[in-house]
Amino acid sequence: MxxxxxxxxxxxxxxxxxxxxxxxxxxxxxxxNGPSTPAPTSVDFTLDLSASSNSALATNGGYLVSQGILIARTAAGAYIAVQESCTHQSYPLVYQSGSSQFYCNNHGATFTEKGVVTGGPTNRSLVVYNTSLSGVSLRIYS
CATH class of the missing domain: 1.20.5 (Single alpha-helices involved in coiled-coils or other helix-helix interfaces)
Structure with a gap:
């Protein structure tokens, strides 16, 4: 050669x-593109919003993750909950209150506050969970 x-x-x-x-x-x-972790099913738990571990939800735009679910407080003050992981490759999502979206730092996928895909390498929406506020108790359920 x-x-x-x-x-x-x-x-x-x-x-x-x-x-x-x-x-x-x-x-x-x-x-x-890799395995995707299924979203939690049969969800029903309550967060005590007065507990220090849940203090991120005390202000509009804050969020936290509990039991595989990302719970956020929107800029308008509403509580929303979606699966914690991106539907592309199961990387953790973050909530961006300034742009009212969930974002995957790994590949750039974006989702509305209703879990609908708006960009990125996935075409699957997020699983959205119900929320109900009673005093300082926030219930997240499917």
Whole structure:
């Protein structure tokens, strides 16, 4: 094998690896991108909003994660709850109150406060849970 043939083979191998890597991140196929953790089911628990462990929910825009569920207090003061993990590859989500959305720091997926996909490498919406406030008790249930 001469030098020209060697570089040709190396170049084709690198191109093939690059193409395979890109296909692995295609937007249309979440299952090709890795496992997705299922959202919690049969959910029914209550948070004491006066407890220091839940103090993030004392102010509008705050959020916390409990039992696999992200609970947030919107800019308007409403409580909302969705599955904690992104539907793409199960990375933890954050709540961005300034833009009223859930965001995945890993691949940039975005979801509305109602859990609907607005961008990113997934096409599956988040599971949304019901919330009910009674005094300082916030119930999260499915």
């Amino acid at each position: 001469d030098r020209k043939e060697f570089f040709s083979v190396i170049g084709m191998s690198a191109a093939a690896l690059t193409i395979m890597g890109c296909l692995g991140c295609s937007k249309g196929s979440d299952s090709a």
